[in-house]
Amino acid sequence: MRSTMMDYPLVLPSILKRAKDAHPHKEIVTKWHDESIQRYTYGDFYKRTIRLMNALRKAGVKPEEAIATFCLNHSVHLELYFAIPSIRAVLHTINVRLFPEQLVYIINEAKDKFIFVDKSLATALEKNLDQIKDVQKFIIIDDKENIPFPNLPNSISYEDFLATGDDVERFEAIDEFEAACICYTSGTTGNPKGVVYSHRSTYLHSMSVCMGDALALCENETVLPVVPMFHVNSWGIPFASVMTGCKLVFPGKHLLGAALAELLESEEVTLTAGVPTVWNVLYQHLKKTKYNLKLHTMVVGGSAAPRGLIEGFEKDFGISILHAWGMTETSPVGTVSRPRSFMKNWEDEERYSYRAKQGVAMAGVEIRAIDDDGKDVPKDGHTPGELLVRGPWITGSYRSGVSPESFTADGWFRTGDVVVLDQYGYMQITDRKKDLIKTRGEWISSVDMENLVMADPDVLEAAVVGRKDPVRDEAPVVFIVPVEGKSVDPKKILERLKEHFAHWQLPKMDDIRSVPSVPKTSVGKFDKKILRKQLEE
Amino acid sequence: MRSTMMDYPLVLPSILKRAKDAHPHKEIVTKWHDESIQRYTYGDFYKRTIRLMNALRKAGVKPEEAIATFCLNHSVHLELYFAIPSIRAVLHTINVRLFPEQLVYIINEAKDKFIFVDKSLATALEKNLDQIKDVQKFIIIDDKENIPFPNLPNSISYEDFLATGDDVERFEAIDEFEAACICYTSGTTGNPKGVVYSHRSTYLHSMSVCMGDALALCENETVLPVVPMFHVNSWGIPFASVMTGCKLVFPGKHLLGAALAELLESEEVTLTAGVPTVWNVLYQHLKKTKYNLKLHTMVVGGSAAPRGLIEGFEKDFGISILHAWGMTETSPVGTVSRPRSFMKNWEDEERYSYRAKQGVAMAGVEIRAIDDDGKDVPKDGHTPGELLVRGPWITGSYRSGVSPESFTADGWFRTGDVVVLDQYGYMQITDRKKDLIKTRGEWISSVDMENLVMADPDVLEAAVVGRKDPVRDEAPVVFIVPVEGKSVDPKKILERLKEHFAHWQLPKMDDIRSVPSVPKTSVGKFDKKILRKQLEE
Structure with missing residues (x-):
């Protein structure tokens, strides 16, 4: 007996189309560098993204070519997130904090054809221009004065570039296994390694991020991603947000205590996400200054949130810290520490110790921990082992086949994290193997x-x-x-x-x-x- | 540039494995025919399902063969839901309320090899035995006296059958496009038509059911599916529940007002799902008798819930009716009417009129409505058109190619529902085309x-x-x-x-x-x- 179901691919343009079909009137807000607030709807976003797709096509971008972004979190970056993969090119989000040698390395390794760059960040590229090989065009974002950078060849302002595209909606057939985005590991040893996400992996990751036991993103939330869009796709939040139609608030450079707190308050943000240091600073600020926040959840990843911070936010402000774990190699969300039903009546002590763990594997992701002989360690909450992961949004190799030792022969990714697992399926990182x-x-x-x-x-x-x-x-x-x-x-x-x-x-x-x-x-x-x-x- | 992601298939055994890995201690409860309550854990469920897989293999079940169930909602049915597709056979859930000629037709059309049947329902099969062709074995469930049915050839009790399997965990490679389940349409005209779900379509449907804007199933819920497991896979709830590890409560035959209300109360059910008539009866009962319910959401589908019922449950009992729409052909959930953020401050009148609509397409599903000339009707909330659907869990044909006119040349399924669409993406059914x-x-x-x-x-x-x-x-x-x-x-x-x-x-x-x-x-x-x-x- 054979299935009768449609062969309908899991590709990013399907998410883009929802912006028009399911929530065209919902809002996307950006606080730009100059403090101005930009508001537009998902319907506007859709139209501009269609135009951007056509401008990219007209400029000669071909399937499989890498188009880079060198930007903070804002609406134009979101347009690029969708337009580039939707014409079968590959979105390369460059980490703007990279050291020059890494910056040059990854631009050349990915063979970036164009770079879309925030005006405020353009000097970092100018400085290293002599070593950058394949880039043919620089498109300058937030360039209100429309002054091209004299030192960046073929530079053009984003709005001028956008105007070269027409409004005709053209969607081409895409195989879901085709490349959609590339991110590089932060490379604490050796060169950064490329991880190339497919349309399928990013689509599935977006669905999973919206599931009730993961981040539970949905239309009712107002989401402000502090985690940069240049860092592992801002943990998948931009894609998942367009899928759900939640109100999106982009903070641009406004990531410090007071500036962030003001934006959280004025836009009535309900859910945000970032690394512990951001929340540490915010916590100190909130202790000093009073805000009327609607915030209920703060997703924390990147490194472990201290237990004290989790307890502090909950007890002092009624804000729940949702601990998550992931890596560039895992798209990135792999585990989430959402409080489970059976913990409701636990003592604070035990409950907070669980909140501080990295959590349970998301549906779709398999985890295990092995000892030095490759045997599974017991799930007893104290025997450490190296964490292995597999699943539909986990990488099976690095670009160009580097570091093959990071993958087992039977298809698991070796994370390099030392962890303990327990009877409830919880994972807790005890260290990086090398630390x-x-x-x-x-x-x-x-x-x-x-x-x-x-x-x-x-x-x-x-x-x-x-x-x-x-x-x-x-x-x-x-x-x-x-x-x-x-x-x-x-x-x-x-x-x-x-x-x-x-x-x-x-x-x-x-x-x-x-x-x-x-x-x-x-x-x-x-x-x-x-x-x-x-x-x- | 090529993707580096793992080629990890979306198959039902992955969901089964989560029962062991992520929530082995959580509970599955069944109220059996004889009023006895059975409790076991997802860990127990996993072990019995492994054993069942091996018993089926030992009995000679081969890939692509149909194995039927003729059962109400209980834990054994859940074991069958997972064991049959996990050995690459096809789960055929027979509607126990079918008229004899339809019953015989679908058993023969699917070429069912075995039928697993509730003891209380076995006579319906006995009566039509002379016309049933390919069935080699009848396995009798809930047969505590272990008396095989003399008229059903090769009948054996479920527990005896289970005992023939060993405990060894064997998972074979499955292509996600392989058939997993078959359901037949209820066939108000002509013979029932077969829709064959793939592993992929059921996996994706399960994920989508758990998304925040859909049913938002998650570990914290206690779920009682009233909608029968013999009817479009109980709207996907059994698969989604095992994915999340929510506490599952199976009501068996206890679906009437008082019996249902008692079970909802005693097991502290938070979410349930069924057709409007069930809730109509329950509502009348709750008006007369007081219960201490934890219930917050009642998913309603199958036909439209009257607006008065939605308002009544909300105002009288604080229970939210979540309207959904789907068909056998759509796995089945296609749209969900979850209140949107911008309706918060609407007047009751308008808010309830929206709650009574069928809702917004789930992420992944595309809907449109066309007039008699095949042109899209405007999304103005009043121009009717026939609803077309497509997506990864929508059928692209019927088994054996019957009714090809139900599909457009460019790959949409014609639902036969007449609907209006509006600016917010809401769909409301105004009628069946033929009604x-x-x-x-x-x-x-x-x-x-x-x-x-x-x-x-x-x-x-x-x-x-x-x-x-x-x-x-x-x-x-x-x-x-x-x-x-x-x-x-x-x-x-x-x-x-x-x-x-x-x-x-x-x-x-x-x-x-x-x-x-x-x-x-x-x-x-x-x-x-x-x-x-x-x-x-």
Whole structure:
């Protein structure tokens, strides 16, 4: 017996068409660089995206070619998100915080044909222009004065470029396995690695993000993505939002405490998403200044949210932090820590310890953890193993076949994260494999130690790395950024650590160091490579 | 540039595996025929389903063969839902209310090899045994006395059959486009037509059912599907439930007012789903007897819920009726009428009129409406057209290629429903094409007239069909079932109709008839074919 169902492909233009068919009157808001607020509807967005598709075609863009964006979060970036894949080209969202050598590397590796760039960011490209190979055109966004950049060849303002396209709706047949977007890993070791999403994988990821047990995005929400659209597609929120027709609010550069809080308040945002450091700063700000927020959920990923922050937002402001885990390689959402029905009557202590875990695999994603011999570790909540993942929106390789050792022979992606799994399907990251600290032959989790230190109310951020030690192999060094106006006593920190670590695992008193800031990678994670280098020097 | 994503198929065993991996401790409850309550976990369910897969393999079931179920809603039916497609056979859920000739027809058409049958329903098969061709084995469910049916050849009790399988987890590679399930249309004209779902279509439908703007199924809900598992896969709820791990409550035969209300109360059900007549009866019962219900959402489909019922449940009990539309051909959910953000401050009048519409297309489904010339009708909320649908869980043909006229050359399914669309993407059914009444050359919607009549608080049900009329071509005849203990005055009904219909469209006074009941089809819809035949005689 054979199926009678339609062979209907899962492709991004289908999501785009919903903007016109299902919610053309709903609103998309952008706060631009110059503080101006732009409002338009999904219907307007649809029309401009059709025009952009035709402008790209007219400019000679062919299927499979990479077209890059070098932008913050705004409505034009959303137009590019849909127009580029809808004409079968590949959207390459460049991380604007990359170091020059990485920036040049990925532009050349992807063979970007055009780059759409925010006017405020154009100098970063100008500086490296001599090394950039294939780019034929620079399209300048938010260029109200319409002054092309003299140093960027063939530069044109976005609105002028858009005007070259007509309004005719042309949708071509797309195979769902075709490439839609490329993102590069942040590359803490070696060159960034390319992960190429298909129409299918991004479509399915968008559906899954909207599911009740994931982010539960829906038409009733007003969503402000703080996580940059240049970082793993802003965790898929732009695609999922157009699918649902939720009101979208783009913050542009307005990501700091007060500017962000004002936008959350004035646009009545209900759901937002970003890395812990953003929320840490916002939390400190909200403690000082009162806002009337409609916010109920804050999705946190990128790195682990400290338990104290989760508890603080919930108890002080009634805002729920929804912990999620993912990587560039996983599109990115892989697990979500949404409170489960059976936790309702649990004690605070246990409930918050679960909220701080990375959560349960989304429907569609399979996870397991293996030991050094490749055997599955028990799901007992304490035996660590390396996390393996597979599913329809997980990458099966890197572009050009680099790092084949990241994939098992039977088709799992090796995440490099060390985790524990438990009976309820929860996953908790204990460390990155390469960040474990080896002391007297035993492993210490740097993340466990960081979380303990960050539980101190005077600590804003803490990073732990190992330094070489003649007696213990490696010894932990704790870098602490105190909350503004506070100082942190190393003795107090040591006392706290003593409750959970053996004496030979503890840092020395002068290895507990207060610093004004911790170096971060281009995606806002602690850059432990730099910290380790500093210690060596 | 080529995608690097895994080629990971969308197949039903992936959903099954989540029962073990993500929520093995959650509960599945069945109220059996004999009033006994069975509780087991998703972990138990998983183990029994593995065993069932192996028992089926051992009994010689091969890929593509149809294995039928003839059962109500219970845990064993759920095991069959997953075991049969997981070994690449095809689940054929037979509607137990079919008339004998249809029953025999579909069993022979699908070439069912085995039939799993509830003991309480076995006589219906026994009676027609001489005409059933290919069935080799009957497996009797809920057979506590273990007495095989003498007249059913090779009959065996379910538990004995299950015991023939071992516990080894064997999952074979499945192409997502392979057949997983077959359902037959209820066939109000001609023979029932087969619709064969693929693994992919059912998987995607399950994801979409869990999306926030659809049924928003999630782990926190306790779900009781009243809609039968023999009817379009219980609207996909069993598959979606196993995907999320919500607590599942199966009512068996306990579908009437008091028995249903007690189960909703004792198991703390939060979400349920069924046809309007079930909720009509329940509403009357709840008005008389007080229960402590946790119920917040009642999904209604199959036919239109009267606006009065929607308002009544919301105002009297705080229960939200979620109107949905679908057909066997659409897996079945195609549109959902979830209140949209911009309706929050609308007046009751307008808000309820929207709640009574069939709603907005789910993400993934495309809808349009065309006139007799095949042109799209305007989305103005009043111009009717025939509804066309397409999407990844819509059928592209019927089994054996029957009724090719139901599909357009460019790949849309013609639903036969007459609808209006509006600026907000809402669809409202005004009639079935064949149920329109032609009066003096103009069309009257029988559904519009029924809804007006049912708005009378003394009317339980109303069905309107046309009778031949020498002057007007056709004239409407209104059949009314009054609420228990009430009577309905035809004059009052006529007054009500006068406000919305022209005088030449109105029924004659003696064409407004009170009847004890309206004949129904096997799926609980008004059987207008029988009503029209009665009028002719």
